[in-house]
Structures are given as structure tokens and as C-alpha cells.
Amino acid sequence: MAKHVAIILVTVLLGGLLGATLIRFAPGYGVDEQELDARLSAGSIEALRRASAPDENLFLFYGHYLKRMVHGDLGTSRTLQRPIAQLLRERLPDTMKSVGLGALLGWALGLALAIPVAMSRAWLVDALASVMAGILLCIPVAVLALLFVLTRAPARLVIALIVFPKVFRYARNLLVRSAALPHVLTARAKGLSHAGVFVWHVLPLAGAQLLALAGVSVSLAFGASIPVEVVCDLPGIGQLAWKAALGRDLYLLINLTMMVAVVTLAANSASDLLGGAFGRSEA
Amino acid sequence: MKWVRRAAIIFLLAVALACVFAERLAPADYAHQFRDIPDAPASAAHWLGTDDLGRDRFSRVLHGTRISLLLAPAAALIASFLAAVVGGTAGFVGGALERAVMSGTDLFLSLPWFFLLITVRALMPLNVSPITSVIITFALLGCLGWAAAARVVCADARSLKNSDFALQARASGSSGYRLLRHHLLPNLRPVLYAQFWISIPVFILTEANLGILGLGVSEPLPSWGSLLRELEGYSSVTSNAWQFAPLLLFISVVSCFHLVVLDRELPA
Numbered sequence: 259m260a261k262h263v264a265i266i267l268v269t270v271l272l273g274g275l276l277g278a279t280l281i282r283f284a285p286g287y288g289v290d291e292q293e294l295d296a297r298l299s300a301g302s303i304e305a306l307r308r309a310s311a312p313d314e315n316l317f318l319f320y321g322h323y324l325k326r327m328v329h330g331d332l333g334t335s336r337t338l339q340r341p342i343a344q345l346l347r348e349r350l351p352d353t354m355k356s357v358g359l360g361a362l363l364g365w366a367l368g369l370a371l372a373i374p375v376a377m378s379r380a381w382l383v384d385a386l387a388s389v390m391a392g393i394l395l396c397i398p399v400a401v402l403a404l405l406f407v408l409t410r411a412p413a414r415l416v417i418a419l420i421v422f423p424k425v426f427r428y429a430r431n432l433l434v435r436s437a438a439l440p441h442v443l444t445a446r447a448k449g450l451s452h453a454g455v456f457v458w459h460v461l462p463l464a465g466a467q468l469l470a471l472a473g474v475s476v477s478l479a480f481g482a483s484i485p486v487e488v489v490c491d492l493p494g495i496g497q498l499a500w501k502a503a504l505g506r507d508l509y510l511l512i513n514l515t516m517m518v519a520v521v522t523l524a525a526n527s528a529s530d531l532l533g534g535a536f537g538r539s540e541a
Numbered sequence: 542m543k544w545v546r547r548a549a550i551i552f553l554l555a556v557a558l559a560c561v562f563a564e565r566l567a568p569a570d571y572a573h574q575f576r577d578i579p580d581a582p583a584s585a586a587h588w589l590g591t592d593d594l595g596r597d598r599f600s601r602v603l604h605g606t607r608i609s610l611l612l613a614p615a616a617a618l619i620a621s622f623l624a625a626v627v628g629g630t631a632g633f634v635g636g637a638l639e640r641a642v643m644s645g646t647d648l649f650l651s652l653p654w655f656f657l658l659i660t661v662r663a664l665m666p667l668n669v670s671p672i673t674s675v676i677i678t679f680a681l682l683g684c685l686g687w688a689a690a691a692r693v694v695c696a697d698a699r700s701l702k703n704s705d706f707a708l709q710a711r712a713s714g715s716s717g718y719r720l721l722r723h724h725l726l727p728n729l730r731p732v733l734y735a736q737f738w739i740s741i742p743v744f745i746l747t748e749a750n751l752g753i754l755g756l757g758v759s760e761p762l763p764s765w766g767s768l769l770r771e772l773e774g775y776s777s778v779t780s781n782a783w784q785f786a787p788l789l790l791f792i793s794v795v796s797c798f799h800l801v802v803l804d805r806e807l808p809a
Contacts, residue, residue, distance in 0.1 A: 396742070398749040404773060488754055502663065
């Protein structure tokens with residue numbers, strides 16, 4: 259547990275330093291658009307330049323950045339002219355809802371198809387699900403979201419369709435491999451039911467690895483949230499990141515990326531810990 | 542499954558050939574506007590109709606496919622080269638260097654790919670010439686897409702370094718350079734080939750997503766991203782079905798790449 263917390267902390271600090279470096283050395287840093295206003299006098303422009311003068315030293319700049327972050331001040335969005343912390347508070351719940359629902363539905367669909375394929379060799383289900391997963395893997399998320407808008411389907415389901423093919427393919431291969439092991443075949447030959455074989459012999463072998471995939475699917479769902487929210491006009495942090503990218507609002511972008519990285523790292527750590535606990539309990 | 546793989550390769554070769562001869566096959570230049578017939582339906586003169594600016598869609602599909610099919614492998618080459626250098630060095634040297642490099646790779650992988658990509662893309666100027674935007678887009682994909690491949694290469698280099706034939710070569714007096722040049726690099730080649738082929742469809746899909754969001758290749762140069770962006774203007778799926786031809790071609794090409802790498806891709 260302590261190791262995982264340390265990894266998250268180191269990632270945030272190193273990622274923050276990288277972000278601060280990008281912001282500090284990005285073209286246009288420390289230049290205020292108001293300087294282009296022809297009505298301003300030379301004195302006013304000089305005052306503006308002094309006010310937005312950058313810290314010369316990167317580490318000093320990063321120190322100030324961290325100090326403000328500890329006090330809950332993530333800076334102000336240049337494009338939206340609003341505090342970043344406030345923007346995150348408003349938009350994060352919507353994205354979490356989309357990502358959570360999408361990941362959950364994707365997993366449910368993936369497992370619902372992978373388990374019968376592995377346990378009862380349902381070749382028709384296998385063929386149909388494999389083709390469906392294959393096609394979904396070939397469609398860009400943004401196009402899928404556009405098709406959902408055209409057909410007036412609920413946009414949040416797009417994330418489920420992005421998570422589903424990865425879960426299905428991974429779970430199918432893992433379960434098929436586990437189901438073909440000698441002791442599982444022996445249990446089946448002795449007359450144990452499909453459900454019994456799955457619960458007592460296949461799941462204990464595959465459970466830990468399946469849990470490891472859960473963390474990855476959170477990262478996948480967050481990545482998909484950008485095109486989905488942009489195309490479907492959902493007011494989440496994916497849409498915010500896109501607006502920030504178009505407006506070159508680096509402060510906002512770096513904060514968003516770091517925040518999403520913390521969430522995905524926490525999800526990965528949680529799935530690692532759960533997988534480890536599962537493996538130990540089965541051993 | 543060999544015949545499916547062969548069919549996929551033949552299809553990809555046919556598409557690549559059509560793109561090579563795009564100038565001869567295309568009825569018009571990709572940027573030429575037929576201003577009197579914008580949004581025209583499919584006809585003998587314009588096989589896939591025209592877009593909202595009156596440009597021949599078939600010509601744009603051919604040129605767009607050429608750009609994506611040429612530059613996605615180029616980006617995959619950059620990513621595979623970086624993976625070979627980073628992962629290969631870490632695996633070959635081992636010890637503290639390997640731990641440090643792999644921790645860095647893990648940190649890199651923990652950042653969500655698309656968030657990282659648009660952050661770095663935003664650092665680059667957005668108002669650039671179309672050619673520059675193509676180079677920026679695919680160079681970024683290549684430079685940011687190495688981490689997952691580096692992990693695989695590192696694990697393979699480590700296991701090769703500790704293999705019996707490498708131990709025997711070392712015992713026979715082979716220097717580090719000779720071991721690397723004659724024994725490890727030739728054996729790393731299949732892994733690097735696999736990573737190269739796996740990266741291509743990933744980069745094609747990512748470029749398409751970036752293009753649809755307006756962060757990819759800029760107009761008037763066509764790419765699959767900008768071609769698929771046209772779908773935004775449609776009101777329903779059933780009207781003007783020919784307008785979905787670029788999407789069908791896109792799905793077919795990416796499916797074929799997946800089929801080509803299928804046996805290397807599946808984890809279990």
C-alpha cells in the first residue's frame with residue numbers, strides 16, 4: 259500500500275515538474291494578449307509586462323506552483339478566465355459518471371460474452387462477439403460518438419463500446435487458456451457443472467489477471483472521454499481539455515493531465531492491490 | 542487463418558498501389574473546388590460525390606489514404622526505434638539502469654495517452670502550413686508511442702542476455718559490442734517487427750481522432766481524420782450512404798492491419 263502511495267506521489271511530483279517545464283518554456287509564456295491593445299500607453303504595457311514577468315529559475319517557478327497547489331490554487335484558465343479548481347469541481351463529476359458507467363457496462367458486456375465462450379465453447383457467440391470486438395477496435399472513438407449522435411443513441415454508451423473489445427478479447431483468451439489446464443479438464447471429466455468448474459477452478463486462476471486489466475480500462479475510458487464529450491457536447495473534463503488544447507491553455511491542460519493521471523494511477527494501484535489480495539487468498 | 546491473413550495483405554497492397562498512383566486514378570486534384578456542385582451525390586464524374594466545398598471526395602480519399610498509410614508506418618518506425626534504443630539498452634545493461642529506465646517508462650505509461658498527446662500537441666503551433674501539421678502530428682505519435690513497446694523489448698533483451706547462447710558467446714570471449722551486434726540485435730528483430738506492425742493501426746486510429754477534433758492535419762490537405770470529420774455535417778445515417786465510403790475504407794484497412802498482426806497481438 260505504502261509503495262503504491264509513494265509511486266503516485268513520485269509520479270505527481272515528476273509529472274508536475276515536467277508540466278511546469280512545459281509551461282515555463284512554452285512559446286508565449288509571460289506574454290499578455292492585452293499588450294496588443296493599441297489604446298494602451300507605453301507605461302501601461304510596461305506595467306503589464308512587469309506583472310506577468312516569468313520566474314527566471316525553473317525550480318523557483320515549480321516551487322511557487324507547488325505551494326499554490328497545496329493551498330488549493332491551481333491557477334486561472336487563460337481561455338475561460340476562471341479558476342481551474344472551480345472548473346474541475348464543476349466538470350469532474352460528469353466525466354466520472356460517464357467513465358464509471360462506461361467502464362462498468364463494457365466489463366459487464368465483455369465478461370457476459372467471454373464466460374460462455376470459454377466455458378461451453380459456444381462457437382456462434384464466439385464468432386459474433388469476436389467480429390463485433392474486431393470491428394469496434396477499428397473505429398475511432400470520435401466516429402463512434404458521431405454515429406451515436408446521428409442515431410440519437412445515449413452518448414455515454416460509447417465509452418462502454420471502447421472498453422468492451424479489450425475486456426472481451428483479454429478475458430476470452432485468459433479464460434480459454436485456464437479452462438484447458440489439466441486439473442480443470444479432470445474436474446470437468448468427473449462431472450462438475452460448468453458453473454462449478456468456472457467458480458472453483460477457472461476464476462481463481464484468471465481472477466488476479468482480470469483485476470489487473472480493470473485499472474487499464476479506467477485509463478482507456480478517460481482517454482475515450484475526450485472525443486466523446488467533444489462530439490456529443492457533454493460538459494466534462496474531456497471537453498475542457500480539448501478547449502484548452504485549441505486555446506493553448508497550458509496551465510489548464512497540465513492540471514487536467516496530472517489530475518487524470520492521479521485517478522488512473524489510483525485505479526491501477528487499487529486493481530493491483532485487489533489482484534494481489536485475490537491471488538494470496540486463492541493460494 | 543492463413544488465407545485470411547493473405548487476403549488482408551493483398552487488400553492492403555491493393556490500397557497502397559491505388560494510393561501510389563493517386564494522381565493518375567484521381568479525377569481531380571484533392572484541393573480543386575467544383576464550386577457549382579457542392580455536396581453533389583455520387584455520379585460517373587464524381588464516384589463518391591463532392592464535399593461541402595465542392596471537392597471530389599474520391600480524390601480526397603485516395604490522397605488522404607496515401608498520407609495516413611505513408612506516415613503511420615513512419616511514426617511506427619520512430620516509435621520502434623526509440624523502443625529499441627531505450628528498452629534494448631535497459632535490458633542489455635540491466636541493474637540500476639534497467640530499473641531507472643523502466644520506472645521512467647512506467648511513469649510515462651501511467652499518463653493517459655490521449656491527454657498527453659493533446660497536451661504536447663497544444664505546445665506546438667496550431668496555425669501552421671498543412672505539410673508542417675502532417676509532420677508535427679505523425680512525429681508526435683512516433684515520439685510519444687514508444688513506451689509500451691520499450692517494456693516488451695527490454696524484457697526480451699534481458700531474457701536474451703541471460704540465454705544459453707549468449708552465455709556461451711560471452712564465455713568464448715565475445716566483447717559486449719560483438720554480443721550486441723551479432724547475437725542480441727538479430728534476435729530482437731522479430732519483437733521489433735511485431736511492435737512496428739502493432740503500432741501502425743494504433744497510430745492511424747489516433748490520427749483520425751486528432752483530425753476529427755481539429756488537432757491533426759490541417760486543411761486543405763486530406764487525411765483520414767479530416768475525411769471522417771465530414772460525418773459531423775450529416776443529419777442521418779440513411780441519407781447519402783456513399784458519404785460513408787471513407788469510413789468503410791478506414792475500417793477495412795485498420796481491420797486488415799489487425800489481421801496481419803493478429804497472432805502477435807493476442808496476449809494469451
